[in-house]
Amino acid sequence: MDQRPRLEDVAARVGVSTASVSLVLRGAPGPSEATRRRVLEAAAALGYRADRSASMLARRRRHLLGVMLDVRSPFHAELAEEIQVEADRIGYEVVLSTLTRSHDEQRALSTLLDFRCEALLLLGPESPDVALGKLAAQVPVVSIGRRARDPGVDVVRTADDAGVAAALEHLIGLGHRRIAFVDGGRGAIAAVRRRGYRTAMRRASLDPLVVPGDHTEEGGILAGRLLAAAPDRPTAVVASNDRCAVGLLDVFGRAGIGVPAQVSVVGYDDSTLARLVHVDLTTVNQDAPAQARRAVAAAVSRLDEGRTERVEVVLRPRLVVRGSTGPA
Numbered sequence: 219m220d221q222r223p224r225l226e227d228v229a230a231r232v233g234v235s236t237a238s239v240s241l242v243l244r245g246a247p248g249p250s251e252a253t254r255r256r257v258l259e260a261a262a263a264l265g266y267r268a269d270r271s272a273s274m275l276a277r278r279r280r281h282l283l284g285v286m287l288d289v290r291s292p293f294h295a296e297l298a299e300e301i302q303v304e305a306d307r308i309g310y311e312v313v314l315s316t317l318t319r320s321h322d323e324q325r326a327l328s329t330l331l332d333f334r335c336e337a338l339l340l341l342g343p344e345s346p347d348v349a350l351g352k353l354a355a356q357v358p359v360v361s362i363g364r365r366a367r368d369p370g371v372d373v374v375r376t377a378d379d380a381g382v383a384a385a386l387e388h389l390i391g392l393g394h395r396r397i398a399f400v401d402g403g404r405g406a407i408a409a410v411r412r413r414g415y416r417t418a419m420r421r422a423s424l425d426p427l428v429v430p431g432d433h434t435e436e437g438g439i440l441a442g443r444l445l446a447a448a449p450d451r452p453t454a455v456v457a458s459n460d461r462c463a464v465g466l467l468d469v470f471g472r473a474g475i476g477v478p479a480q481v482s483v484v485g486y487d488d489s490t491l492a493r494l495v496h497v498d499l500t501t502v503n504q505d506a507p508a509q510a511r512r513a514v515a516a517a518v519s520r521l522d523e524g525r526t527e528r529v530e531v532v533l534r535p536r537l538v539v540r541g542s543t544g545p546a
Contacts, residue, residue, distance in 0.1 A: 223264040231260040281310045283517060284335030286326045286343065289316035290434070292489040293460070293506070294341045297362065300510030301339060308518060327353065337517035344405050347371075358520040360513045363504075364406045365530075372516040373530040374509050378407065378486075379414030381502040381535035385456050385484040386418040388500070388537055393546035394454040394482060395424060400441040400466065402458030403432035411458050411486065427452060431462055438465020445481075446473045453481060453546045460485035460492045460501055467497065467542070478544035488538050498541035505533055 229236045234253060241248045242257040249257070260266075283305055287294040298314060305312045313333050315326040323345055330338055337358040343350065343366075351368030353359050360372045382399075389397055399415040402408025412428060419426040429444055431437040438457060445451055446469055457463035463485030470477050477483055485492055488503035512531045519525040 223261075223266040225266070227264055228257060228260050228266050231264065232256045280334060280336055282313060282333065282335045283310050283514065284313050284315060284330030284333060284338045285341065286315050286323070286330065286338065287317070287341040289318055291341075291461070292491050293487040293504070296489060296506045297341055297510055300507045301514060303507075304511050304514040308514070310514070310518070331356070336521055339513050339517060342405070342407055358517050360516045362509055362513050365410070369528050372513075372520075372528060374513040374516060374533075375531070376504045376509070376533045376535040378410040378535070379417065381486060381504070381537075382411050382414035382456065383418040383421075384535070384537040385486070385500075385502055386415065386422065388539065389454045389456070389482060389484065389543065390422055390424075392454075392482065392543065395546070396427070396450070396452040397424065397454045397456065398427040398429055398445060398452040400429050400431040400438060400455060400457045400462050402462065403437070405433070408433065408458050415456060429455075431458065433459045433462060435461050435465040435468070438462035438467075439469055440465075442466040442469030446470065446475060451475075451481065454484070454543070455481060456484045456486075458486060460487045460489045460499060463499055463501070463542075464491055464497060467499070477542055482543040482546075484543060492538075492540070500540045500543040501538055502535050503538050504535050508533055 225236050225239055229239045238249050238253060239257050242254045243261065285298055285301055287298050302312050313330060313335055315329040317323060317326055323343065335357065339360045339362060342363045343361055347367045350359060350361065350366050350371045354368060354370035360374060362374050364375060366373050386397060399412065401412055416426050429441045431441040438461065442465060445455060455466060457466055463483055466483055467477060470481060475481055483499065485499045485501035488501045491497060492499035492501040516529050
């Protein structure tokens, strides 16, 4: 049996109507300051917590944004926090659905739909364009970080090819010529970064060297072992993301390979990992706050303003130089 305190219990304790209690707990105008204080004190004493799902169901609009993210990614966590900040500012709520070993993208999306979210903000989705288009036929969808070609899907991303090119320009300016790239795997975002690396290397008349990897620390570790054992080791490495770069740094540190004295390392994302003092990683910043603001604005403009035309926002990334890169 549910023994949680109810709205009626708070009202009875204070001696006011349930309508007055509801107004106070919602921060709505009407009750006096004295009544507000008494209601809040009573709610705290009783341990009352509002049933947000029930109150949302009672409204015609839910003002609920669903966010899909990879729980293992520090950059996704940063994006999700910025989305929450922006949603709070405009009076929307956020539901998070995470990708884990046992919870794939399809299940994560189904969870958000089950919560009856009004719009979905997807961080780095891997679903095919056709699947995203079908999803967008049900609710507004914003793809963050990845290009989506369906006309019904809005996109907010950075120019990943330009970000990788900036990293290579930095390394070439330091005198590096043998520059490897640790691949990010099969995903759409990884493909753009890989293509950006190959294009920038050809433009500089340098031979590309793509090492298999993925967007995890484990992928960076495996790639680092290959590079550490190579007879003609590159003098610089660009990793497809910061997690992968951290795996590289771990291997090089254990092998006694100095960074940046012997090998320079560049990551991508400028996540919280990159900013740690003992990591001090040169990396590409994607401006998470701007991406979050533009993504929330895209979703809300469809919901509140009835916008129907497609929006694609492409932000310019910037290189953040720290201590993991130096002269060849």
